Amino acid sequence: MNFALPPSERPYPSKLFVEVTTACNLRCAMCVKQSGPGIPDEHMTMSTFQRLVPAFPMLETLLLNGIGEPLLHPRLEAFVQLAKEHLQEKARVGFQTNGTLLTPERARSLLAAGTNIVCLSVDATDPALFQSMREGGETEDVNRAAAALNAARARASSPDFHWGAEIVLTRDTLDELPRVVEWVGERGGAFLLVTHLLPYRQESVPSVAYNPNVDETLAFYREKSREANEQGIDLSRYIEARWRFRPVDNGERTVAFMEKVITEISARGLPQHVPNLVAHDEKQYRRMEELFRRCEELALQHGVELHLPSLSPRNKRRCDFIEEGSAFVAASGTVHPCYFLWHSFTCHADGRIRPVDALSFGSVNETPVLDIWNGPEFSDYRSEIGRYDFPHCGNCSLAPCDYIERHDFEQDCLGNSLTCGSCPWSVGVLQCLR
Known part of the structure; x- marks a missing residue:
């Protein structure tokens, strides 16, 4: 292993995001799954997962989630167990879940297989607000899930296991953020990820809480x-x-x-x-600043590791996915560079319609995973991204323009073939379990 090189330049990925399923048992309004791009329900097969094994010995993190609900996959524990047989001792294996299927029995079997990190989706503590955001879900689901994880951890004596939560911050959930910080801390959670909303529908645009200016x-x-x-x-x-x-x-x-x-x-x-x-809106901006300060104090009091997003897009961009040596594998086996280009969809970033096409460098069912990682297409892509030589599309007075409003993207206004000018992850407003 060559740890002297930056993760993006090593001959192997340091992080793998593996979409074990695209199926889900909820219909969350803020999810790309419900936005109409026609992502079919699909479970990753064991044979496809086995093709990832050559990358496992070098991984620092393996996350088993994507568009769908991981607990719907009947062989999730088998995936975890197989991975643990090949991973480094200190490598993390985990996933994000809505918690509805996380029974005490399932929690025990997941920890027994070797899972050491779980992130619960907790967008509100108020039952009515929670249901409005997560159609089919209830606050009691995540309460039970947290209790099941705590009981399984105590029974298994797993000191390296920890769980936390993620909240999608909208104008409707601003007042819920301090309560969710307390909810995590009071139930023994270790961390809270806070991400802003990426609206997949025009009617969701007014719910965005962050300021669009860099x-x-x-x-x-x-x-x-x-x-x-x-x-x-x-x-x-x-x-x-x-x-x-x-x-x-x-x-x-x-x-x-x-x-x-x-x-x-x-x-x-x-x-x-x-x-x-x-x-x-200066009043709204100051409200957000004060809210974040208050939540940082609460997190410190409760021993919660709080990961807050930017209040507005950063001018100095950083692609954590590239910088940390990440690769994303869809349920079908195709390999992608990041969350933004994992699936094709349409969003309304900054209130403007933005078609996004998935970018794949090949399929592990046809080409070995390390060959895809080291191939010229993926290698050149990582190198080019690292220069951050692309425009801030969301902060251009000439936007929207036909460079980014087309599904058949060819280049941006600077001549780059990268579609990263409007990425909300690299500017710090979106976060995910990584």
């Missing part, structure tokens, strides 16, 4: 907006004043001030989407 641009704009307010100028009226939709107090001064701001942002080499900037 952090460095937003920080500069907030500073200038305060200066403008001190001079009696309201920059939120810029669009009206600029295009003279209706008379605006201090209209000419508003236009002059904002256009100077636009020029200064451009001079700093920062991306900007002017309509989003002037629509910035």
Whole structure:
């Protein structure tokens, strides 16, 4: 094993995300499964899973989930057991689950097989709100699941096993976040992942809680907006004043001030989407800042490892999937580079329609997994991503454009063949178990 090289340059993946099934027993409104792309229900076969074994001895993490509910797979424990026979002693094996099928018996069998991390989907503690987000689920399901995991851990004396939770943060669930932190801590959970919503439907766009402007641009704009307010100028009226939709107090001064701001942002080499900037909701942003501070304090009190997303997209991007040497294997056996390009779907990132096509480098049923990883296509892709030389599509005043609104993506406005300019993971607003 060559640990001297960065994970993306090693001749083997360090993390494998294996989609054991695309089937699910719930109909969560915020899930790509329910967004209409037609992802068929499919269980990964044992023969396909066995083709991943050559990569196991070098793995640090093996996560057995994707679009579906892992506990629906009848051979999940067999997958875990097979993996543990080949993994390093300190390697992690786990999955995320909605918890509805996590009975005491299933929890014991999973720990006995070698599972050492489980993440429960807990989007609210309020029963009605929980049901509205997770159709078919109830808060009592995750309560029972947490109790089952704790009992199985105590019975098996598994000090290396830990569980936690993930919440999808929306404007409707902001007040639930502190309660979920407490819920995890009071039940012995180790961590809480917090991710923003990626809307797969137009009607979900108003539920998005994060600010769409990149952090460095937003920080500069907030500073200038305060200066403008001190001079009696309201920059939120810029669009009206600029295009003279209706008379605006201090209209000419508003236009002059904002256009100077636009020029200064451009001079700093920062991306900007002017309509989003002037629509910035300072009250909402401060509410989010205070909420995150409060949750960090609660997490510290309860001994919970809290992973918060960015309040707004980061200007300095980082693809954790590439940087950490990850590969994603679909239930069918095809190999992909990340969550964003695992399946084909349509989303409404930043309120704009965005078709996304899955990117596959081959199938383990046809080509050995390490040959796919080391093949020129996947290797070159990882190298190119690492340069981060692609635009901030969500923070461009010219967007939406036909470069990213087509399913047959060819290139972005800089000539890159990468589809990463609108990825919400690399800018820190989306997170997942990894």
